[in-house]
Amino acid sequence: MSLLRRLVLILALVIASFCPEASGDHYPLRVHFLDVGQADCILIQTPNQRSMLIDAGNNGDEEFVLSYLAQENIEELAVVVGTHPHEDHIGSMDAVIDRFSVGRIYLPPVVTTTETFASLLSAIKRKGLNINTAKAGVEIDLDPALSVKIVAPHSGPYEDLNDYSVVIKLTYNRVSFLFTGDAEASSERRMVTEGTDLQADLLKVGHHGSTTSTSKQFLARVKPKYAVISVGTGNRYGHPDREIINRLSRFQVEVHRTDEEGTILAVSDGESIKIIPGKPAPRSVVSDEIIVYITKSGRKYHQWGCGFLQNSAIPRTLQQAKKEGYMPCSACRPPQ
Ligand SMILES: [Zn+2]
Numbered sequence: 001m002s003l004l005r006r007l008v009l010i011l012a013l014v015i016a017s018f019c020p021e022a023s024g025d026h027y028p029l030r031v032h033f034l035d036v037g038q039a040d041c042i043l044i045q046t047p048n049q050r051s052m053l054i055d056a057g058n059n060g061d062e063e064f065v066l067s068y069l070a071q072e073n074i075e076e077l078a079v080v081v082g083t084h085p086h087e088d089h090i091g092s093m094d095a096v097i098d099r100f101s102v103g104r105i106y107l108p109p110v111v112t113t114t115e116t117f118a119s120l121l122s123a124i125k126r127k128g129l130n131i132n133t134a135k136a137g138v139e140i141d142l143d144p145a146l147s148v149k150i151v152a153p154h155s156g157p158y159e160d161l162n163d164y165s166v167v168i169k170l171t172y173n174r175v176s177f178l179f180t181g182d183a184e185a186s187s188e189r190r191m192v193t194e195g196t197d198l199q200a201d202l203l204k205v206g207h208h209g210s211t212t213s214t215s216k217q218f219l220a221r222v223k224p225k226y227a228v229i230s231v232g233t234g235n236r237y238g239h240p241d242r243e244i245i246n247r248l249s250r251f252q253v254e255v256h257r258t259d260e261e262g263t264i265l266a267v268s269d270g271e272s273i274k275i276i277p278g279k280p281a282p283r284s285v286v287s288d289e290i291i292v293y294i295t296k297s298g299r300k301y302h303q304w305g306c307g308f309l310q311n312s313a314i315p316r317t318l319q320q321a322k323k324e325g326y327m328p329c330s331a332c333r334p335p336q
């Protein structure tokens with residue numbers, strides 16, 4: 001570098017440090033992937049200091065999520081999105097709504113009968129909020145410096161609740177993020193065939209790195225530089241799946257995992273992204289519920305490893321499986 005260029009660069013840096021306005025916005029975009037174990041919780045803080053929450057961890061993450069938000073001096077969440085009504089995504093959302101002021105809440109057009117979902121609906125009602133339907137084509141007005149677009153779900157019907165996951169593409173100048181919830185291959189295929197612009201620098205990997213998501217076709221369209229996997233240490237599902245980790249490395253994606261790095265912070269000035277890993281939080285047990293597996297067509301529930309699980313293995317808590325009328329398999333003798 002010539003002396004003149006060096007001087008110009010130093011002068012530019014000095015000017016920039018005295019006038020933050022010179023760079024456009026006052027604050028960088030900050031995206032926090034909270035370490036909520038086998039679950040999702042993402043906090044977005046925008047250049048004009050608005051806050052948005054995508055998912056809120058498990059029921060057991062309440063204390064951590066509330067204190068994390070308080071520590072970030074959040075008073076109001078302009079937007080809260082529940083990607084889909086599974087416990088590992090909306091678990092602590094009722095507590096968040098009770099504690100903080102909330103502008104708008106977005107949920108996909110799908111319901112479930114769990115207690116967790118019922119408590120979320122009660123919290124929304126207590127607060128006098130209306131639910132905004134999250135579906136492909138909806139734009140979220142969060143911050144004039146950003147574009148926040150919902151790119152899924154498209155209308156179903158889908159077999160799995162995961163495919164109703166709200167998928168959000170956030171763009172800040174030249175940098176984009178894609179947040180996918182637990183969207184699986186069916187929803188991914190739909191986004192691809194609809195011709196949606198999916199390109200993103202950072203991909204929040206779908207469904208905790210399960211093989212049911214992050215199909216090759218989808219990944220080829222997103223072409224991320226970075227991937228974040230929100231996943232619990234020693235989880236029962238074997239997430240993230242080796243196949244997905246290998247696929248991401250074949251696509252030359254730099255992978256960050258909450259089970260290895262703890263809460264991950266992605267900071268952007270609209271030109272590039274800087275990833276700041278944290279430390280994994282000490283976590284004694286992921287969950288003390290007993291998990292069994294059912295199949296797509298059978299009426300029995302099984303232990304992991306049972307020969308009847310070759311074609312499909314759908315996790316259920318033991319309690320849930322019994323409630324749904326499944327009987328213990330006589331071959332693998334699961335807990336009763
Ligand atoms: Zn799910």
Ligand SMILES: [Zn+2]
Pocket residue numbers: 039040086088089181182207208
């Ligand atoms: Zn999930």
